[in-house]
Amino acid sequence: xxxxxxxxxxxxxxxxxxxxxxxxxxxxxxxxxxxxxxxxxxxxxxxxxxxxxxxxxxxxxxxxxxxxxxxxxxxxxxxxxxxxxxxxxxxxxxxxxxxxxxxxxxxxxxxxxxxxxxxxxxxxxxxxxxxxxxxxxxxxxxxxxxxxxxxxxxxxxxxxxxxxxxxxxxxxxxxxxxxxxxxxxxxxxxxxxxxxxxxxxxxxxxxxxxxxxxxxxxxxxxxxxxxxxxxxxxxxxxxxxxxxxxxxxxxxxxxxxxxxxxxxxxxxxxxxxxxxxxxxxxxxxxxxxxxxxxxxxxxxxx
Numbered sequence: 001x002x003x004x005x006x007x008x009x010x011x012x013x014x015x016x017x018x019x020x021x022x023x024x025x026x027x028x029x030x031x032x033x034x035x036x037x038x039x040x041x042x043x044x045x046x047x048x049x050x051x052x053x054x055x056x057x058x059x060x061x062x063x064x065x066x067x068x069x070x071x072x073x074x075x076x077x078x079x080x081x082x083x084x085x086x087x088x089x090x091x092x093x094x095x096x097x098x099x100x101x102x103x104x105x106x107x108x109x110x111x112x113x114x115x116x117x118x119x120x121x122x123x124x125x126x127x128x129x130x131x132x133x134x135x136x137x138x139x140x141x142x143x144x145x146x147x148x149x150x151x152x153x154x155x156x157x158x159x160x161x162x163x164x165x166x167x168x169x170x171x172x173x174x175x176x177x178x179x180x181x182x183x184x185x186x187x188x189x190x191x192x193x194x195x196x197x198x199x200x201x202x203x204x205x206x207x208x209x210x211x212x213x214x215x216x217x218x219x220x221x222x223x224x225x226x227x228x229x230x231x232x233x234x235x236x237x238x239x240x241x242x243x244x245x246x247x248x249x250x251x252x253x254x255x256x257x258x259x260x261x262x263x264x265x266x267x268x269x270x271x272x273x274x275x276x277x278x279x280x281x282x283x284x285x286x287x288x289x290x291x292x293x294x295x296x297x298x299x300x301x302x
Contacts, residue, residue, distance in 0.1 A: 048257040058141050065145060074137065074144040082135045089131060132157050150215070163188065169216065173209050180205075185229075192229040195222070232286045239288065247288045 032038055032051065039052040065071045136147040136155065151158045166186065174181055180201065183194035195202050202222060209218045221227060226235030228251045237247035263272050 043255075045253070045255055048259060061140055065140060070147060070149045071145045072148055074146055077137075077139070077144050078146075079137060082137060086131050086135070089127065093127070129157075129161075133161070159188065169212060172212055176208070177201075177205055187230060190230060192227070192234065231282070237289065248286055249289065250283060250286045 029040070032040060037054050039054050039057050041050050041052060042048070043050045132155065133151055134148075136152050138145055138147070138152075151161050155161075166189065170184070170186060174184055180195055180197040181193055182196050183192070185192045195205075199222070202220075206218055206220050224236075226233055228234075231251055232248045233251040234246050234248050239245045239247050260275055261267050261271055265272075
């Protein structure tokens with residue numbers, strides 16, 4: 001399949017580039033950008049454009065920032081002061097030879113990984129973590145704030161930090177019902193599990209999970225035939241009857257706008273071909289049935 005696609009792509013000759021939007025679309029965007037009561041932004045998911053009423057956007061944002069347990073206001077921009085403080089602390093650690101090449105990123109972060117004499121005391125790790133997690137300053141509507149609980153999206157350490165935290169939390173989730181949980185797979189905050197037991201016991205399990213932490217809450221979807229997980233639908237297909245194994249097929253969210261770069265865009269020619277190849281590999285990886293219609297995503301971006 002991949003070789004056929006490569007051959008097809010090699011026969012495509014790119015025409016002269018042009019803008020991705022028609023002239024009318026460009027004109028509308030230009031007019032909208034001059035309207036101060038409208039905010040133009042990209043959606044969180046789905047790769048589409050969202051138009052927001054500025055007044056309502058600010059109102060919703062301010063309501064979110066009124067959570068005094070998570071955010072606190074600042075008298076002004078403290079970025080320069082924070083930079084100086086962090087630089088001073090890093091210089092002190094460097095003078096003590098505690099920021100060498102082997103431990104600069106996270107100083108091997110976890111206590112149970114300390115197996116060599118050149119690993120510094122864990123107090124250094126705590127100092128570095130404090131610098132990263134306690135200085136989350138930002139501006140909204142002309143005012144400055146600092147996040148005092150949790151780690152904001154976009155923080156360089158957020159994925160690792162949240163992954164370690166969820167790893168500790170899930171131990172508390174699994175242990176009481178280990179006999180009924182036959183499989184538990186987590187990617188960041190998405191979990192796929194196989195539960196062997198009554199539906200009522202599962203619902204009780206979810207309720208108990210939501211009591212473990214004040215700000216981390218779980219929602220659940222369950223089925224005896226199929227379930228969506230990440231970019232796959234995991235289901236009981238023909239292989240379940242013959243081999244007792246589950247099948248997978250490509251899952252596309254309803255919010256997906258299929259917004260791919262047009263072939264005549266000003267992007268380098270290799271970009272369009274890479275999209276086609278990437279989608280083809282994705283189809284092969286996320287489908288156990290080669291005859292499945294889901295195994296031909298190229299048709300959707302032709």
